[in-house]
Amino acid sequence: MFYNPEHSALRAMPPQAALAPFAGSASKIDLADNTLANPIRIICSDYFADEFVPRRSTEAIVPALQFQIGIAYSPAQQPDQSKSVGPSRARLLAQEDRAVVETNRDHIVDTLIMLAELACFKQKCGARFPINEPIYNCRTCGALLEVSFRNGHIHAEQWKKTWRERRISNEVYDQSGVWRYRELLPFDGYHLQAVSLREGNTPLLNAPRAAAYASLQRLTFKHQGYNPTGSFKDNGMTCGVTQALRLGKKRVACVSTGNTSASMAAYASAAGLDPVVFIPHGNISYGKLAQALEYGARTLQVEANFDQILALVRVLAERLGIYLLNSINPFRIEGQKTIIFEMMDQRDWNPPDWIVLPGGNLGNTSAFGKALRELRDLGLISVIPRLAVIQAEGASPFYDFMRNGGAFQSQPDPHTLATAIKIGDPVSWPKAFQEIEVSKGVVEKVSEQEIADAKAIIGRCGIGCEPASAATLAGIKKLTLAGVISESDDVVAVLTGNVLKDPDYIYQYHTGQLKDPEGRNIESRFGNKPIVVPNDADAIARILER
Numbered sequence: 001m002f003y004n005p006e007h008s009a010l011r012a013m014p015p016q017a018a019l020a021p022f023a024g025s026a027s028k029i030d031l032a033d034n035t036l037a038n039p040i041r042i043i044c045s046d047y048f049a050d051e052f053v054p055r056r057s058t059e060a061i062v063p064a065l066q067f068q069i070g071i072a073y074s075p076a077q078q079p080d081q082s083k084s085v086g087p088s089r090a091r092l093l094a095q096e097d098r099a100v101v102e103t104n105r106d107h108i109v110d111t112l113i114m115l116a117e118l119a120c121f122k123q124k125c126g127a128r129f130p131i132n133e134p135i136y137n138c139r140t141c142g143a144l145l146e147v148s149f150r151n152g153h154i155h156a157e158q159w160k161k162t163w164r165e166r167r168i169s170n171e172v173y174d175q176s177g178v179w180r181y182r183e184l185l186p187f188d189g190y191h192l193q194a195v196s197l198r199e200g201n202t203p204l205l206n207a208p209r210a211a212a213y214a215s216l217q218r219l220t221f222k223h224q225g226y227n228p229t230g231s232f233k234d235n236g237m238t239c240g241v242t243q244a245l246r247l248g249k250k251r252v253a254c255v256s257t258g259n260t261s262a263s264m265a266a267y268a269s270a271a272g273l274d275p276v277v278f279i280p281h282g283n284i285s286y287g288k289l290a291q292a293l294e295y296g297a298r299t300l301q302v303e304a305n306f307d308q309i310l311a312l313v314r315v316l317a318e319r320l321g322i323y324l325l326n327s328i329n330p331f332r333i334e335g336q337k338t339i340i341f342e343m344m345d346q347r348d349w350n351p352p353d354w355i356v357l358p359g360g361n362l363g364n365t366s367a368f369g370k371a372l373r374e375l376r377d378l379g380l381i382s383v384i385p386r387l388a389v390i391q392a393e394g395a396s397p398f399y400d401f402m403r404n405g406g407a408f409q410s411q412p413d414p415h416t417l418a419t420a421i422k423i424g425d426p427v428s429w430p431k432a433f434q435e436i437e438v439s440k441g442v443v444e445k446v447s448e449q450e451i452a453d454a455k456a457i458i459g460r461c462g463i464g465c466e467p468a469s470a471a472t473l474a475g476i477k478k479l480t481l482a483g484v485i486s487e488s489d490d491v492v493a494v495l496t497g498n499v500l501k502d503p504d505y506i507y508q509y510h511t512g513q514l515k516d517p518e519g520r521n522i523e524s525r526f527g528n529k530p531i532v533v534p535n536d537a538d539a540i541a542r543i544l545e546r
Ligand code: F0G
Pocket: 231, 255, 256, 257, 258, 259, 260, 261, 327, 358, 359, 360, 361, 362, 363, 364, 365, 419, 420, 421, 466, 468, 469, 496, 497, 498
């Protein structure tokens, strides 16, 4: 460690010589105004704080003797050595949006500071807002917001190595599969205050049986159901709740058909915030409702569907100053990007041909696309895989829009047993549309029977998932038959939620009792009925020998 807390002769630099505390303010080190006397004080560079002063995010003190310091205004420039101090063991380059530290020590060598702000998603509008504004829509035109980074060049290989090394660290923020990639998130140092339940770290699972079912040579599932509350929402929620903390909010809210509510309740309570959950009355699985209650969320059941309740909650959040944590919240999207970061890391940064995911409100689609674009722009991957978004037939407004063109038409009465994607008015469709265009992706829809059968097949792989996740396999099967996906393609399907989300669905399918929303029977094609047997060894043996 370079930092020596006992160092007594420390002298602070004037503010203009410091790295600014958070992204959004100037981060130029102006050594010209300095006497360069030892030591140099560097204030709040995320990386310094993290590496040199554990648990102190706002300042770090680095004895100048350890560094040679100079200024460079572009990544290509060498630092101006005339402004350097100390022995030539290391150098610090700083420019407006990044700082790079290079040392001859083994461990650290590259610091990336990305200036982040909220930007209107509509390019024509172009409005920008500070990262700490509690808003979800553009104040100028009302469109969705997204986090926008002004990042420069990074030393890609070095960062890949650092992220990999963090997997064996015992530090919370290295263990989290979200905060491990903190350099690519808009928290610049604030991650030390983040609330983490060790989210992410979800496996890539090979599924030969599911591959054969979909006529593929190989198929991998990235299973987000392994998350602490059982779904991919945890990747986003750790960031959303951390942003609520950064904004000083006391109360957070969401509308949910299950997974979002469980996730928000857990993270908000872990952070000491007050969670308020709105759910469509009678339309949520008991397992998920149980989680929200257990994690201490005030739970309000509303006689309306998801889309209607979201509109209601937006009004209430505005009126009561509650921070909204549905996927219109850009920080949720930032966290969900890490599903892709981790997937690429697990694949040694070799992108697959396809990434397939279910589409409801389309937040995840926009997160995946944004992650892929950012990785490409930073030189971490060379090509963007194609996204395939799968919707349920009864809730497929995005499919209809992509197929028919024209204005986006919401579906007033969406229906599917896959409640996680039972959404007729997906808020993130404009972002998802962009990501489908950029990735040369496709959108497909599948029937209730196709979802149910695919789900049983994923179960037979020993993997299991909730119904919306199974839409991926059903969609892949359809796209392979249609020749859109080739048999030899490298496909990763993202299973978004745990098998225990809708246990009633599972029981009914396997016992031949499952009915679609119109009341039609769903065939139990891969059913596995429990068998009632007498308390009689001979009788049981006869059954098992059959
Ligand atoms: N898969 C699962 C398991 C989900 O819980 C959700 C959304 C989706 C897919 C759809 O993702 O909206 O990003 O396209 N669940 C919300 C909820 C509705 O309330 O938990 P999206």
